[in-house]
Amino acid sequence: MTSQPHKDAYGRGKDLSETYNPGLEDALRARYDALLPGMARSMVEVPWGHFYSRGVLDDKTRFLATIAGLTAMGGQTRPQLKVHVGSARRAGASREEIAEVIFQMAMYGGFPSAINALNAAIEVFEDEKGKDD
Numbered sequence: 362m363t364s365q366p367h368k369d370a371y372g373r374g375k376d377l378s379e380t381y382n383p384g385l386e387d388a389l390r391a392r393y394d395a396l397l398p399g400m401a402r403s404m405v406e407v408p409w410g411h412f413y414s415r416g417v418l419d420d421k422t423r424f425l426a427t428i429a430g431l432t433a434m435g436g437q438t439r440p441q442l443k444v445h446v447g448s449a450r451r452a453g454a455s456r457e458e459i460a461e462v463i464f465q466m467a468m469y470g471g472f473p474s475a476i477n478a479l480n481a482a483i484e485v486f487e488d489e490k491g492k493d494d
Contacts, residue, residue, distance in 0.1 A: 371402065374410025381420070381448040424449035425462050432463050432478035433470030439481045446485040456486055 368376070378385045389401035413423060427445045431438040449459055459482055467475035 370410030370414075371406040372410070373414040374405040374408070377414050377420075378405050378409040381424075381451050382444060419452075421449060421452040421454050424452050425454055425458065428459060428478070429462050429466050432466040432474055435470060435474045436477035439477060442478055442481040443485050446482045450485070450489065456482075 375386065386401045386405045389404050393400045413420070418426070424445055428442065428449060431442045431445060446459055450456075460479065463475055463478045463482060466478070
């Protein structure tokens with residue numbers, strides 16, 4: 362996706378997050394905004410509106426890079442990994458591409474981190490199968 366300078370960061374982030382994760386802002390708002398008002402909007406505006414919508418990289422590449430970073434960070438990123446594996450799939454990444462990116466990160470985050478990430482990806486892939494039935 363190319364940057365849309367005519368839209369503010371929140372507008373770009375909202376469009377992009379709804380493309381790959383419909384209902385994300387509503388889910389974040391329901392979970393966190395009572396405790397931390399505005400967090401849901403910030404999560405749409407900052408990562409989605411300022412980073413994911415920059416252009417230069419296509420969406421698939423950007424999601425694969427995100428998966429790589431989250432994998433190297435370790436098992437504590439499992440929930441975010443699952444979200445971004447799903448986004449990468451919706452952006453056209455194959456299961457094999459995702460698995461290869463995760464495996465590559467064993468060199469940087471260690472094999473335990475890669476195994477944890479592969480397990481998270483497998484859960485996403487299994488959920489996809491259930492939706493095809």
